Amino acid sequence: MAGLSVILPASNEADEIGACLEALLGSSPKPGYGSGSIPVPMPIEVIVVANGCSDSTADIARSYAPAFKGMGWDFQVLDLPHGGKMSALNAGDAVAHHRARAYLDADVRIGKPLLDQLARVLQTDKPVYASGDCLIAPPESFATRSYARLYARVPFMTMGVPGCGLFGVSAAGRRRWGQFPDIISDDTFVRLSFAPSERLKLRSAYVWPLVEGFSNLVRVRKRQNAGVAEIAALFPDLARNDDKPRLGLAKIGSLALRDPVGFAVYGAVALLTRFGPDPKDWSRGR
Known part of the structure; x- marks a missing residue:
């Protein structure tokens, strides 16, 4: 059956989860309505996987259940006692009903048309990886503003389909792997599971934040590099x-x-990423 399961892992994201879910609810047109001459709504389910949370992430997510019911979408919240993004993704996959999947980070805000476009391109027998046009959220700190201006212009962002915090795969694409392995970088692993010709960048955009502050930029980039090396x-x-x-x-x-x-600033981050000491804390800073 045509449809899309959106899996949203969230660990201590009480400050982010509401706006993320509201962006999903604001999708227009609703998936399926913009796909042809006869508007037939497409089944959508959203699965929030709260993992290892010590805040109100799960309760906030549950409060959106009536709104999703009003959209005609299935919605559930899994509350896992232990953290870990890969285990959260696997838990979401285990209960998902639709074979086409989208994986969404809690700090991402999708544009109104994007979910419809994503849901439609994934209804295919071919292996497809798709994402939208990634826009960097306006940073607050001087270091991140400076870094973001350069990062937005590097070829990886302008020429590829990076899938930063949001990517979807067709049913045939999802069969490329079983469970998510216990690795650092899920987005790199999934992107590299598809040939460049199988990756699609959609017209619509989504907003994705960089971490704030110079030291956080170095720490996160070190983690990204470690994730790439681990996959290699x-x-x-x-x-x-x-x-x-x-x-x-x-x-x-x-x-x-x-x-x-x-x-x-970009060069200084790159140099410290390569030659500086490894951080004691890999957590994402905001």
Whole structure:
């Protein structure tokens, strides 16, 4: 049956989960209504997987159940006693009813048309990976504002389908792997499970935040690099799907001339990521 299961892992996301769910509820057109001459709504279910929470994430999520019922969508909240994103993703997958899946982080805000577009392109017999146009949320700190200006212009963001905090896979695509492995980087693992020709960037956008502050940027980028290295070591066959463009000298020069302050901050983060000490805490800072 055509349909889409949206799996939303959330650990201590009381400050984020409400706005994330409201963005889903604000989807327009509702999935299916914009897909043809006869508007037939598409079945959608949203599964929030609160994992290891010591705050009110699960209670806030449950409070949205009537709103989702009013949309005609299935909705449930799983409250797991232990944290861990991969176990949360696997728990959501285990109860999902639809074979096409979307995986959404709690700090992401999808644009109104995106869910309909995502749901429709995933109704195919072919293996497909899809995401929207990733827009970086306006940062608050000087360091993150400067870093974001450069990061938004690197080829990985402008030419690829990075799937930062949001990606969907068709049923055939989801069969590429079983359970999510116990690794750092789920988004890299899933993206590299698809050839570049199987990845689709949709027209509609979503908003994704960078962490705030210089030290947090270094810590998170170290974690990202560790995640990529882990996948290269554990799943070497996936390397054939890595089409991440490299910054050539001409591009580096162009970025530096256009935004010397942003380039300096971005370069400093890159240097400390490579040569600085590993952080004691890998948690995402906001």
